[in-house]
Amino acid sequence: MLVGADGLRSVVRQLIDPAADEPRYTGLTVVYGYTRAGGLPAAPGIYRMIRGSRAAFGFTTDPDGATFWFARIPDAERSREEIAAVTPAGWREFAHAAFDGDPLPCADIVAATGDEVFGGHSYDVPETRVWSTPRMVLTGDAAHAASPAAGQGASMALEDSVVLAQCLRDLPDPASAFAAYESLRRERVEKLVKASAGGDVGEDRGWLYSHHIDWEAKITA
Ligand SMILES: Cc1cc2nc3c(=O)[nH]c(=O)nc-3n(C[C@H](O)[C@H](O)[C@H](O)COP(=O)(O)OP(=O)(O)OC[C@H]3O[C@@H](n4cnc5c(N)ncnc54)[C@H](O)[C@@H]3O)c2cc1C
Numbered sequence: 412m413l414v415g416a417d418g419l420r421s422v423v424r425q426l427i428d429p430a431a432d433e434p435r436y437t438g439l440t441v442v443y444g445y446t447r448a449g450g451l452p453a454a455p456g457i458y459r460m461i462r463g464s465r466a467a468f469g470f471t472t473d474p475d476g477a478t479f480w481f482a483r484i485p486d487a488e489r490s491r492e493e494i495a496a497v498t499p500a501g502w503r504e505f506a507h508a509a510f511d512g513d514p515l516p517c518a519d520i521v522a523a524t525g526d527e528v529f530g531g532h533s534y535d536v537p538e539t540r541v542w543s544t545p546r547m548v549l550t551g552d553a554a555h556a557a558s559p560a561a562g563q564g565a566s567m568a569l570e571d572s573v574v575l576a577q578c579l580r581d582l583p584d585p586a587s588a589f590a591a592y593e594s595l596r597r598e599r600v601e602k603l604v605k606a607s608a609g610g611d612v613g614e615d616r617g618w619l620y621s622h623h624i625d626w627e628a629k630i631t632a
Pocket of ligand 1: 417418419420421422441550551553557561564565567
């Protein structure tokens, strides 16, 4: 059998269903960088999240004093070639402009960053109509990529892998395991993709953070 854990631009998704939708542009570009410059606000042991007038920002200070940051910025879609051609200075200027004039530390942190800066568009996959064939199955972003707003895509991929393993352990053949796995996972992951596309998962995050998978529970078809 083949497990397609091959991410946003999954080849296995296309093998399973050649008519599967292409990833959808979320309208956001994420720029990330780090700097060892001194004199910046410190956030040791925490991730400080900031909403500016035009874009969102987050930063943390690592134990060596370096500042790691990201910026999530509304943007028009550019081709993959155009994105690949953006230089570190181009990413720095783009991120700086998104916070320029805001009474926040974001623009200063960006300006203090050298060439350790990179960016790219953010895409999601709201619905993959076919998750499996009798011998192939999708997990993680290959099945359901969420925009990074909720910060839960990797968590969902990990949950998928545990539930798929349970189903393969307890059911007699891959096809019935894949069907049980999909029925256990589809609703939850599509809810996350939808919430993340809205930019916020809302006040009630218990369904995300308190989710429990009982590994010992026996899966039935
Ligand atoms: C900017 C950004 C910030 C994010 N922040 C968070 C966060 O804070 N928390 C969180 O939980 N999630 C976050 N995510 C989402 C998270 O990164 C993804 O949901 C997660 O990586 C999905 O895991 P995956 O294993 O399904 O796919 P991937 O991590 O994409 O792994 C797929 C792997 O398959 C390989 N591959 C692809 N095609 C082939 C092929 N043909 N042959 C062989 N190998 C192949 C790729 O090289 C890659 O190693 C963020 C995503 C982005 C873009």
